[in-house]
Amino acid sequence: MTVSRRGFLNAAALGTAGTFAADMTRFDVLRQSSWADEVKQQGKRVILLWLAGGASQLETFDPKPGRPTGGPYRAIPTSATGVHISELLPKMAARIQQTTAIVRSLNTKNADHGGGATIMETGRIKDPGIEYPDLGAICAKELGRLDSAVPDYVSMYTSTEGRRKGTSGFLGSRYAPMFLSESMQPENIRRLESISDIDHQDRLVLRDLLAKKFTQNRYSDSLGSQTQAYQRVRGLMASEKLFDIEQEPAETRAKYGPTQFGQQCLIARRLVEAGVPFVKVARAWWDSHGENFETHRELCADLDHSMSVLLDDLKDRGLLENTLVLTFGEFGRTPSINASLGRDHFAAAWSATLSGCGIRGGACFGKTDEDGQKVADGEVGAGDLFATILTALGIDPNKEYHVGARPVPLSDFGAKPIKDVLV
Amino acid sequence: MRFLLRIHLSALCLLTTIVSAGGADLPSADLPIEQVVDQFIHQRLEAEKISPVPQADDANLLRRLMLDVAGRIPTSEEAKGFVANGSATKRVELVDRLMASPDFVWHQRNEFDRMLLPNKPNDGDFRKYLLWAVKENRSWEAMFRDMLVGDESDENRKHALTFTKSRASELDDMLNDTAIIFFGVNVTCAKCHDHPLTPDWKQHHYFGMAAFFSRTYVTKKNLLGERPFGEVKFKSKRKDDTKGEQTAKFEFLTGAVIDEPAVERTDEDKKKIEEVIKAAMQKDDAPPPEKPAFSPREKLVEVALRTEDNRFFARNIVNRVWDRFFGRGLIHPVDQLHAANAPSHPELLDWLTRDLVSHNYDLKRLIRGIVLSQTYSRSSEWSAGSQPPDAALFAVVKVKPLTPRQYSLSLLIAAHNPTQWPALDQAEQWVQRREQLENAANGWAGHFEMPGESFQVAVDEALLFSNSKRIEDEFLRDSGDRLVGHLKTLSDNQQVIDAAVQAICSRLPRDDERATLDEFLKSRTDRMIALRQLVWVLLTGPEMRFSY
Numbered sequence: 001m002t003v004s005r006r007g008f009l010n011a012a013a014l015g016t017a018g019t020f021a022a023d024m025t026r027f028d029v030l031r032q033s034s035w036a037d038e039v040k041q042q043g044k045r046v047i048l049l050w051l052a053g054g055a056s057q058l059e060t061f062d063p064k065p066g067r068p069t070g071g072p073y074r075a076i077p078t079s080a081t082g083v084h085i086s087e088l089l090p091k092m093a094a095r096i097q098q099t100t101a102i103v104r105s106l107n108t109k110n111a112d113h114g115g116g117a118t119i120m121e122t123g124r125i126k127d128p129g130i131e132y133p134d135l136g137a138i139c140a141k142e143l144g145r146l147d148s149a150v151p152d153y154v155s156m157y158t159s160t161e162g163r164r165k166g167t168s169g170f171l172g173s174r175y176a177p178m179f180l181s182e183s184m185q186p187e188n189i190r191r192l193e194s195i196s197d198i199d200h201q202d203r204l205v206l207r208d209l210l211a212k213k214f215t216q217n218r219y220s221d222s223l224g225s226q227t228q229a230y231q232r233v234r235g236l237m238a239s240e241k242l243f244d245i246e247q248e249p250a251e252t253r254a255k256y257g258p259t260q261f262g263q264q265c266l267i268a269r270r271l272v273e274a275g276v277p278f279v280k281v282a283r284a285w286w287d288s289h290g291e292n293f294e295t296h297r298e299l300c301a302d303l304d305h306s307m308s309v310l311l312d313d314l315k316d317r318g319l320l321e322n323t324l325v326l327t328f329g330e331f332g333r334t335p336s337i338n339a340s341l342g343r344d345h346f347a348a349a350w351s352a353t354l355s356g357c358g359i360r361g362g363a364c365f366g367k368t369d370e371d372g373q374k375v376a377d378g379e380v381g382a383g384d385l386f387a388t389i390l391t392a393l394g395i396d397p398n399k400e401y402h403v404g405a406r407p408v409p410l411s412d413f414g415a416k417p418i419k420d421v422l423v
Numbered sequence: 424m425r426f427l428l429r430i431h432l433s434a435l436c437l438l439t440t441i442v443s444a445g446g447a448d449l450p451s452a453d454l455p456i457e458q459v460v461d462q463f464i465h466q467r468l469e470a471e472k473i474s475p476v477p478q479a480d481d482a483n484l485l486r487r488l489m490l491d492v493a494g495r496i497p498t499s500e501e502a503k504g505f506v507a508n509g510s511a512t513k514r515v516e517l518v519d520r521l522m523a524s525p526d527f528v529w530h531q532r533n534e535f536d537r538m539l540l541p542n543k544p545n546d547g548d549f550r551k552y553l554l555w556a557v558k559e560n561r562s563w564e565a566m567f568r569d570m571l572v573g574d575e576s577d578e579n580r581k582h583a584l585t586f587t588k589s590r591a592s593e594l595d596d597m598l599n600d601t602a603i604i605f606f607g608v609n610v611t612c613a614k615c616h617d618h619p620l621t622p623d624w625k626q627h628h629y630f631g632m633a634a635f636f637s638r639t640y641v642t643k644k645n646l647l648g649e650r651p652f653g654e655v656k657f658k659s660k661r662k663d664d665t666k667g668e669q670t671a672k673f674e675f676l677t678g679a680v681i682d683e684p685a686v687e688r689t690d691e692d693k694k695k696i697e698e699v700i701k702a703a704m705q706k707d708d709a710p711p712p713e714k715p716a717f718s719p720r721e722k723l724v725e726v727a728l729r730t731e732d733n734r735f736f737a738r739n740i741v742n743r744v745w746d747r748f749f750g751r752g753l754i755h756p757v758d759q760l761h762a763a764n765a766p767s768h769p770e771l772l773d774w775l776t777r778d779l780v781s782h783n784y785d786l787k788r789l790i791r792g793i794v795l796s797q798t799y800s801r802s803s804e805w806s807a808g809s810q811p812p813d814a815a816l817f818a819v820v821k822v823k824p825l826t827p828r829q830y831s832l833s834l835l836i837a838a839h840n841p842t843q844w845p846a847l848d849q850a851e852q853w854v855q856r857r858e859q860l861e862n863a864a865n866g867w868a869g870h871f872e873m874p875g876e877s878f879q880v881a882v883d884e885a886l887l888f889s890n891s892k893r894i895e896d897e898f899l900r901d902s903g904d905r906l907v908g909h910l911k912t913l914s915d916n917q918q919v920i921d922a923a924v925q926a927i928c929s930r931l932p933r934d935d936e937r938a939t940l941d942e943f944l945k946s947r948t949d950r951m952i953a954l955r956q957l958v959w960v961l962l963t964g965p966e967m968r969f970s971y
Binding site: 127130151170172173174176178186187188189190191192194195199200202203204206207209210211213214215217218219220221222223225226227228229230232233236237404405406 | 611612758764803805811821822824872874875876877878879881882885886887890891892933935936939959960963966968969971
């Protein structure tokens, strides 16, 4: 530790140096091996694999082989008795019973990219008078720690995803995502060459010390949030390594493979392992208005591989029982195949999956009709899916936030968890 | 029962309006605004047996006034000059000088901008209109008319319509934003059900407001049009509803209904009109939209301003201006003007509203009165050893986060070489500098969050200040035009500390700060790094981030 070199802090005039030095030790926590164990005991985590553009349920988790809407691919049996999924997902087929529940009866009503995404990000329809937080922000608030040394909501951008940053809405910027817009590394997380590490620490300590005088007799939550934000800087900088997959053994990197999606899944695993409550990884672009079957052959291979490696890795590390892995996008795709061999936007009967934490592996909830045009059984909306997700994480979906005088339940009014997929 | 209660409350509300409109029990209309403000605030403090905190010192008051009225911190010279000035009337003189200065115009424009177009910052045309309106000291009533009814043929006023145009694609946005911003009323939840917390807002209020906007459209050439016909239908989402589908009337929030003169139109006529409108929305060369004989938006403005229904428009802007300066409305939150949410100081709100209406909605007059009050110039420190009293008592001044523009401008000023500002008597030079600063601030404002109700500083902001090259280059470089560049010319630590604290915090350092900072400077071997650190520490401090 470098404390001894920080001359001015030891000056008697300050008297508080000891306290600050003690605070600094917190930053080492990431490197301690017991961290993962602690997460296992307390923290629930979420990794959202966002299928941007809208993946086809027929080529993934709700195949209709032999029907006019079915397309060329077969359905294959999975490890869960009686549950078949598309042959494009053979690795996941082998893992359904152990890890994953499928919901086949989503009707989210909005088949427009923007509107659909808003619904699936926030679990409700856009409401003009209020900015709702998205799932990541809700999880950051409910599962994160206020003084957390790691980010509590990380959202990864991919070149084709359409740059939906996510929003913390009325929860405020404390819960806004750390958004990776340029590269696999967050912005401003690395110290500039022009300042030494000691100077960087020292000026933060001095800043804190002077700020204390000012904040002492002034009462304001906003004021407190600034102190907190600066106190989190060093911790977040220490988490830079979490974004660096070179830190992983070559063998692990090889398992995840060379795709951007695979590598981001590995980063996501590193992040949840270090205590980050919510990570969104996006895979794009599923919007196959033309050549749906070619598109899905390519994208499903990536999804199938990355998702199953991720689930295996989480399981091997004992993290899966506390980590919920979700797959969905803004909507599904039309059962009808258009003249360009494409499928269009479709929100009336599509699928999502939930794996890991709090989820009954092998459960398959809801049914669509023969051709997949309508929900035939167990229709649920985005609100119900959100209530299910929150329940799986041990969060009461009926808990209310208050926006002014207005009560806002975490999941939409009237939403109910899907009990069949929960443990 | 609930129905009866509603009648009762709205009757009461109406009664209050009538009484206050007559002004029977209110203090004389001739009193100075600041005196009336202090009188009512004081009355309630006495009744609650709470002593307010003392007045802020000169340096503190100046900084607050500058941020609130000019949108920026003072330069070192301005700050030193004000503190050294021994005149008993220096505060009034300062306020009058500031309010006549271009600083006020820029800042007032920025404040209007963030209130009126919060989701579309930096719309050049709209900001041009606002700048013109502020320069003219255009009345708030006229601005309201400019934005909702407008005149596409008037060079100065046409861009006011951006307010309506930018929302025209979403009926909900038009009606909600208008109701919230101009009337202080949030009827959002009445879209699906009657408001659960106040009997004031029923579904028909929401759809009544919707009716005023439902015919509005924007053409391909970005001209605002209004259909000559069209109805809004709605249905209650309540399971026990028996009314079925209803047609919304042109109904204002007060319950006043505007009747549309009946016009006979065949389906064929309507089809033709629709085709013309459709063409205008799709083609650049279509003729400009024809103004309909009956314009619902014009009617809305008319009804909202007529004496018997002006229960919201004038009170709302008084409340919003109050909220801007005190960080909390007399009615709080500012979008909850309804019977179940009483003002903290009802007579004061009534008096100020009457004053505004009888002075042609002159917001400058209202602002001047507010910032000259003793209530405004109290300290922000509550050192009584207990939690401060209810914010609605205004016993202590609230700490307010700076807006992105205030913060950006202030950072630019603080980090500048304090000896290089134009002298106070060189007004023209200052106008130029202010414009340059304003442009430079544009480039920074996007980095900071617009403060909302429960504002939090994002960790991204702390990371930006900690590790961004841009921050280092702009605010910490040691060239002659920067604060660090000036500090390096000073050899004595005390001089350095005084100059830095003066430039950034607009005051002299306290003894304990002097000692700490001196200790810090002495412990550094590299002088230049030490100076940079010193400036960084002060620039990132809460004193810089907040108005206090």
